[in-house]
Amino acid sequence: MLKLSPLNDEHVARGARMIDFGGWSLPVQYATSIIEEHLNTRENAGLFDISHMGEFMISGPDALIFLQHACVNDVALMKPGMAQYSTLCRDEGGVVDDVFYYQYAPDTFKMIVNASNKDKDLAWLTAISRRFEHVTIVDQSSQRSRVSLQGPKAQDILQRVVPVELDTIKRFQFTETTLKNAIPAFVARTGYTGEDGFEISFDASMASKAWNVLLDAGKDFHLLPVGLGARDTLRLEACYSLYGNEISESITPVEAGIEFIIKQSKQADYIGKRALLDQLRHGTRRKIAALKAIDKGIMRHGLEILDEAGVKTIGIITSGTYSPTLKESIALGLVDVDHNVLDGTVAVKVRDKLVKARIVPRPFYPYHPRR
Template identity: 45%
Template structure:
């Protein structure tokens, strides 16, 4: 049996009594003090996440921009250094290779941050289509990635840096942030996967443990908590942030997932999957991702069948009892004809059909 991969921060988990699980071949903490507790800590205060399992791929060279314009659905033509975009790589049939964030480091230099389970697939997909004057390198083993999220994230992080963090706006970043007692500079981006304010920090592997400890110490007075995968999932789910393998996949397009804002079919350059995605945009996709709120008792789980009058109309992509709203809710990919707000459907939970209604998303919005 293959040994699980560990991030350089694995040794720190024990100090906080982490319960670790196998997550796509990685030994990662599912929780430290409990999923609900960590969820509320992030929503109301501040939490620290080790997300070093994520992948980082560097794309640089004279033709880096035209190459990425072909590979990615969003428009990079107006992107400038120290700014980022959420985007997709798609197959010719419109299915999703991956969702990712692209950071422009310099005029001809981009960092792609991809999902952990997709690192090799994404890297090979990029290599398969590479332009001559482009260099692509998988840098995933060189970075630690930490996320500090929550209303007090800036307050805590500001204690250990002279960089004015309030100057970094949403989806912007600084590449030259130094933290107290750490010689190596970090890239700090105002991005996240929780629906809260906060930052994602990229720094070399050797500095990871020191930075983790420094942030924990800086947040002690406000009760900072380390946060596991369980709360990361409930937080992103409430904010309607897609999870690859659930809301997005090789058979689910970004348009079906309701993410057309990051699919720029009007950009001048062609991109892989454009024809199908343009058709879905213009005509409307046959299926649509919707929010469901349970009327009857029961929690909709990933993969459960959704029906209307005994007819199968789709399936649950994600579902849980929302810690913030204290309701049983789900996301479902269903036939567009049944996707209007207020429509009633049923979810097959084991041997029972349980009633639910279509509701607006996101379920939770900050402020």
């Protein structure tokens, strides 16, 4: 049986088309189209249900050194009120999951993990925590509900229903506040779209109330609920990695092009450190590349990438779509480094024809701060 979001009834009432997403029944789109939801998020704002994501509270005197050992990024750089993106890696550099965590205090953190990896992550983190005497991990996933409010008008909308001055919350920062109608809420200036926005969590019992408070506040700003379809096209334009596509147990952060999380100045030993630093120094056989189609044809996940002559296989498409913003076919793909050259041309096998594509700088759509 599929798991249901606390907002399931809200989605059904709005005519959402529900799909099985990693064992969850979630909206892929509403009565509108994916393209309309996508463009409205770019131009106005979109509200996403992300209640399927996992949520752990990690606390105790050893919480910081535990996370320093478990996470690739340098947790010691954080201060209370800050958020940080990282990966959890195996010894050989493969990615267990990519995560966001938020520091409440030096000994208290919230970690958000991918829904499909929640049980794996919890088991992995729990096993590592046994090496530390004073750290506790509590799975709060089922007690909490989460939404993401994204787009250039996101702050204007949220400001209508919270007392805190949102200009004081910078990117990758968070606070705890209260939404209109006495709904305690966690508010972080983070997101997965390439737009300014906020990720908001609250008690699951308050989910419908909070959802409608936000939608009502957004009526004057053309706010729309947005499904998984547009969430994926938005993140792909921004070149954000999707677990299982651009990063996985067999694709390292270096291969995925997210080396920024690997701080060579980090003194603490962490799982995967030796392998990742070695890849930084000596390179890898393959790396993620951004592709724009030259010929007509939509590049999709799993398609073969060949050299310009269409003879030799040099990679595979990890994510691909028609970009509603750019109005062209875009993709990310793992490409052999010998052929992974900016402005270079490759061929992608789309059904029975070869579609020429150019390797371009990432991202397709740069992050847009509040405007």
